[in-house]
Amino acid sequence: MHTSRAVGQRHGTTGRGSHTEPVWVRYLLISIAVCIMSVLVIIPVASVFYQALANGLGTYREQLLGDADTRHAIWLTFCVVPPAVLANTVFGVAVAWAVTRFRFPGRTLLISIIDLPFAVSPVVAGLMIMLLFGRQGLWGPWLGAHGMQVVFAYPGLVLATTFVTLPFVARELIPVMEALGSDEEVAAVSLGANGFQLFWRITLPNISLGLLYGIILCNARAMGEFGAVHVVSGHIAGKTDTMPLRIEKLFQEYNMPGSFAVASVLTLLALVTLGIKTLLEHQNAKLLAASADEQVEA
Amino acid sequence: MKCYYHRDSDAVGICKSCCKGLCVACAADVGNGLACRNQCEKRVRSVNALMDRWIRAATFADRVARGLQQAFLALGAFVRPAVSLFSGWSSLSMQSNRRILPGFRISLGISIGYLCLMVILPLLVCVYKVTTLTSSQFFNAVWTERARSAYFITLSTSFYASVIDLGLGFLLAWVLVRYEFPGKRILDSLVDLPFALPTAVAGLVYSSLYSKNGWFGKVLVPMGIKFDGTNAGIVLVLVFIGLPFVVRTLQPVLESMDGDVEEAAASMGANRWQIIWRVLVPPLAPAMWTGFALTFARAMGEYGSVVFISSNKPYAEEIVPVLIVSRLEEFAEAEATGIAMVMLLMSFSLLMLINYLEWRSSRYAH
Numbered sequence: 001m002h003t004s005r006a007v008g009q010r011h012g013t014t015g016r017g018s019h020t021e022p023v024w025v026r027y028l029l030i031s032i033a034v035c036i037m038s039v040l041v042i043i044p045v046a047s048v049f050y051q052a053l054a055n056g057l058g059t060y061r062e063q064l065l066g067d068a069d070t071r072h073a074i075w076l077t078f079c080v081v082p083p084a085v086l087a088n089t090v091f092g093v094a095v096a097w098a099v100t101r102f103r104f105p106g107r108t109l110l111i112s113i114i115d116l117p118f119a120v121s122p123v124v125a126g127l128m129i130m131l132l133f134g135r136q137g138l139w140g141p142w143l144g145a146h147g148m149q150v151v152f153a154y155p156g157l158v159l160a161t162t163f164v165t166l167p168f169v170a171r172e173l174i175p176v177m178e179a180l181g182s183d184e185e186v187a188a189v190s191l192g193a194n195g196f197q198l199f200w201r202i203t204l205p206n207i208s209l210g211l212l213y214g215i216i217l218c219n220a221r222a223m224g225e226f227g228a229v230h231v232v233s234g235h236i237a238g239k240t241d242t243m244p245l246r247i248e249k250l251f252q253e254y255n256m257p258g259s260f261a262v263a264s265v266l267t268l269l270a271l272v273t274l275g276i277k278t279l280l281e282h283q284n285a286k287l288l289a290a291s292a293d294e295q296v297e298a
Numbered sequence: 299m300k301c302y303y304h305r306d307s308d309a310v311g312i313c314k315s316c317c318k319g320l321c322v323a324c325a326a327d328v329g330n331g332l333a334c335r336n337q338c339e340k341r342v343r344s345v346n347a348l349m350d351r352w353i354r355a356a357t358f359a360d361r362v363a364r365g366l367q368q369a370f371l372a373l374g375a376f377v378r379p380a381v382s383l384f385s386g387w388s389s390l391s392m393q394s395n396r397r398i399l400p401g402f403r404i405s406l407g408i409s410i411g412y413l414c415l416m417v418i419l420p421l422l423v424c425v426y427k428v429t430t431l432t433s434s435q436f437f438n439a440v441w442t443e444r445a446r447s448a449y450f451i452t453l454s455t456s457f458y459a460s461v462i463d464l465g466l467g468f469l470l471a472w473v474l475v476r477y478e479f480p481g482k483r484i485l486d487s488l489v490d491l492p493f494a495l496p497t498a499v500a501g502l503v504y505s506s507l508y509s510k511n512g513w514f515g516k517v518l519v520p521m522g523i524k525f526d527g528t529n530a531g532i533v534l535v536l537v538f539i540g541l542p543f544v545v546r547t548l549q550p551v552l553e554s555m556d557g558d559v560e561e562a563a564a565s566m567g568a569n570r571w572q573i574i575w576r577v578l579v580p581p582l583a584p585a586m587w588t589g590f591a592l593t594f595a596r597a598m599g600e601y602g603s604v605v606f607i608s609s610n611k612p613y614a615e616e617i618v619p620v621l622i623v624s625r626l627e628e629f630a631e632a633e634a635t636g637i638a639m640v641m642l643l644m645s646f647s648l649l650m651l652i653n654y655l656e657w658r659s660s661r662y663a664h
Contacts, residue, residue, distance in 0.1 A: 026477055033473040034485065036466050039514075040538050041491050044503045047513060051506065087412075095409035102402050112653070113413050116421075119645040121599030123619040124638045127626065128420035131427050136631055138423055163416055186398050195400035217494065224496020226602035231623060244498035244602065251502055251606065260506075263499040270494040278487040 045267060052264035055257055063261035069238045070262060073246035080154070080242060081222045084162040088218055092169025093211070097203075100177040101185070111174070117166045125163045126231025129156055152234030157242065160228035165221045172214030173207060180206050209280050220273040224266055303334075315342050424642070427635040439633035440640050447613045448621040449640070455529055455617070456597035459536030463593045464586060466537070467544025474545070475552040493542045501606025504535050508607070527609035532617065535603040540593035547589035551582055587655045595648045598641070 021029075053060055065071055099111060117125065133150035134140045143150060150156045188202045204211075226244040233240040241249065243262055250259035299309040301321030309319030314331040315338035326335040333342040428436065439445070474486050492500065508515045508525035515526065525531035555578075563577045579586075601619040608615045616624075618641050625634035 029469065029473050030477055030479050033470050034481075036470065037485055037488060040466075040541060041488050043513070044500070044507060044538075045491065045495075047507055048499065048503050051503075091408065091412045094405040094412075097401060098405040098409050101399050102406075104406070110409065110413070112649075113417060115649070116417050119595055119599075119642075119649045121601065121619050121638075121641060121645070123601045123622050124424075124599070124642060125420075127622060127631075127634060127638050128424055130626065130631065131423045131635065132420060134631070136629075138426075163420070166416060182399060189398055189400070198400065220494045220496075224494075224498065226496060226498040227599075227619065230601070231626060244496050247498045247502055248606070251505075256506065259502055263502050266496045266499050270491060270496070270499075273494045274487050274490055277490065278483070 045271070048260060048263050048267045051256065051260040059257060060261055060264075063258045064265070067258065069241065070246055070250075070258065072238045073241045073243050073262070074265070076154075076157075076241065077223055077243045080157045080161055081219060083158050084165060084222050085215060085218050087162055088166055089169050089211075089215055091166070092173050092214060095170045096173035096177050096207075099174060101182050114167050114170050117163055122164050122225065122227025123231055126160050126228040129159050129163070129228070129232050133159075151232050152236065152240060154240075156232040157229055157240065160232045161222045161225050164225050164228050165218045168218040168221060169211070169214035172210050172217065176207050176210035177203075209284055213277055213280050216273050216276055220269055223269055313338050421642075424635055424639060427632060428639050431632050431636060435632070436636050439630075439636040444612050444616070445618075445621060445637055448616050448618045448637075451529065451532075451615065452598055452617045452619075455532045455536060456594050458533045459540055459597050460590050460593040462533070462537050463540045463544045464590050467541060467548060467589060468582075468586070470541075471545045471548035471552055475549055476557075489545050490542050492538050492540075497539065497600065497602030498606070500535060500538055501603035504531070504538065504603065505607040508534070526607060527615070529608075529615055531607040532604050532615065535607050536597040536600060539600055539603060540597050543592040543596060544586075544589035547585050547592065548582065551585040555581060584655055584658060588652055591648055591652045591655065595645050595652070598645055598648075 052063075063070070064074075095110070095114060099107060120128075130151055131137050132139060133143060133156060135144065135151070137151075140151070150159070184202050184206070185198060188198050193201065224244055225242075226248075229242055230245060230248075233242070233245055235241060235245060235249065237249065243266060247259045247262050247266075250256075250262065299319045301307050301309045301324060302318035303324050304321050307321040307323070310322055310325055311320055311332040312318065313320055313325075313334045314328065315333055318334060320332055320334060324335050325332045326339040328339060328342045328346060330346065331342075333339040431439065470489065474482065474489075505526055506512050508518065508531065510516070510519050510526075512526075518525070523530075525534050560573050560577055563573050568576065599619065601617075601623070604617055605620060608617070608620070610616055610620050612621075612624075618637065622634045622637055622641075625637065
């Protein structure tokens with residue numbers, strides 16, 4: 001199925017030589033599209049780097065690393081994100097395996113529940129964590145009595161980030177594994193592979209590109225999460241401020257160079273994410289084309 | 299043939315019941331043939347009447363069944379997400395996988411446990427918190443003047459942003475699928491940027507670009523066009539946030555349509571607008587609806603970017619998420635949860651709508 005689609009696409013692009021539009025309409029539409037993308041995406045991204053570097057590299061480094069609170073925000077972000085991404089990756093692989101390799105009652109329900117965090121506003125996600133662990137929350141008093149703090153502390157930030165980025169790995173993996181099918185895995189099992197060998201030798205190499213992109217996208221979203229974290233963090237500078245929250249605080253203090261310096265780090269991350277995605281797609285297309293050619297020759 | 303009863307007269311037909319020949323005097327017309335007058339006539343008439351009644355009953359039953367079937371179809375369209383949730387009993391080949399491939403129990407266990415803990419439990423707590431309010435308290439929390447204006451601003455800005463995104467997204471998808479030009483691949487991957495860029499960065503950069511001293515603001519503000527601290531600004535960032543959704547929903551559908559039908563329409567004398575409205579839009583419509591609903595759902599929950607560009611004044615530029623945050627900062631958790639619940643209901647019904655539209659588009663695709 002995969003290969004036939006790739007072949008179809010290639011035929012599609014080559015066969016589309018003739019257009020019904022006159023040339024000037026074509027150029028007009030292309031230039032309007034480029035204008036839209038410039039105004040909405042390209043110029044804003046360029047301006048982030050321009051504003052961050054406007055006063056020279058020295059000031060940039062000073063803004064980013066000279067301020068103890070900003071330094072702490074960067075460090076905290078790098079501490080909050082890995083547990084969230086790791087948990088969602090384990091979940092994503094497990095749920096993709098269960099949903100694509102087996103049929104069971106309630107399967108579609110499971111798939112729709114994965115999507116629920118997309119429909120929940122990040123602010124509401126933060127509110128839910130407040131209701132569970134906050135001072136007036138369900139388990140808050142018990143946790144407080146045992147000297148544990150979740151809300152306005154590191155665990156709350158991790159929970160909020162995990163909730164908001166929950167669907168990303170699973171969403172990337174499910175279509176990939178559905179398209180791959182289970183033939184190779186069934187063959188491996190019939191040749192005597194155990195579960196561990198099956199996963200490491202057969203499944204993981206096959207899904208690695210999709211998994212990698214899922215993790216990277218999850219990572220980018222986790223680092224940039226604002227709404228949910230905003231609610232549960234309590235904004236204690238130097239303690240519970242992540243990078244996006246630091247941007248807001250610097251913005252409110254009218255420290256534009258500072259907030260743009262932090263923003264440039266996150267923007268760079270987004271650009272790298274997109275770059276890797278394009279690269280992986282390119283790789284994937286090449287693999288597909290190669291296997292399609294093999295099939296044609298065979 | 300002669301008549302059975304009057305041997306000298308010619309028969310004009312045969313009795314339906316006893317197959318004897320009948321002359322004009324003995325033949326009785328029973329509507330669908332002849333019968334012996336006063337002999338078989340009564341029986342044939344009663345059988346006919348019986349059959350008529352059965353046929354009428356059967357037609358009626360048929361009509362009722364067809365009506366019911368249509369009613370079920372219509373009902374099924376709406377409750378289909380709920381009904382199909384429990385499908386999966388069929389497909390025996392996949393079920394036998396459970397005996398071949400390992401890890402069914404552990405993967406399903408991890409998935410269900412994780413989802414219950416991370417998604418279901420928080421949602422249930424939300425519902426529980428709302429039930430601690432009395433109905434009048436709940437009503438007072440979610441139907442204040444401030445909350446009403448927040449709902450209105452959220453819904454209207456999300457609506458305008460989705461409509462604009464639909465237009466821009468259609469144009470971008472069209473250009474990216476149909477034309478070749480240098481830099482196309484870069485443009486194509488940049489479409490995903492709003493998805494990967496943190497919302498706080500988007501809010502920051504837009505508010506600075508359109509402020510009095512910003513690159514765009516320098517030109518626009520003297521002309522009286524203000525985005526910084528206005529509802530137009532909210533719409534602007536929502537347009538940015540939602541752009542990838544429309545483009546990415548439309549692109550695969552456009553790719554699957556080739557230009558043949560358009561060329562055929564053009565060769566038969568259709569003009570540009572006729573081609574767009576009669577040939578292009580109908581097959582694209584389901585995908586456009588889906589893209590619109592996705593953008594709308596995303597825009598309704600957006601917080602990070604809006605909080606930067608809007609002035610967040612109550613009654614004027616306050617969206618629902620901002621209202622929830624400010625209620626929380628006043629330690630009014632129950633009221634905040636009530637408002638959140640209204641929002642959750644709105645976005646869940648939108649999700650159902652998306653499901654329905656996707657199902658319909660896949661049904662009519664072939």
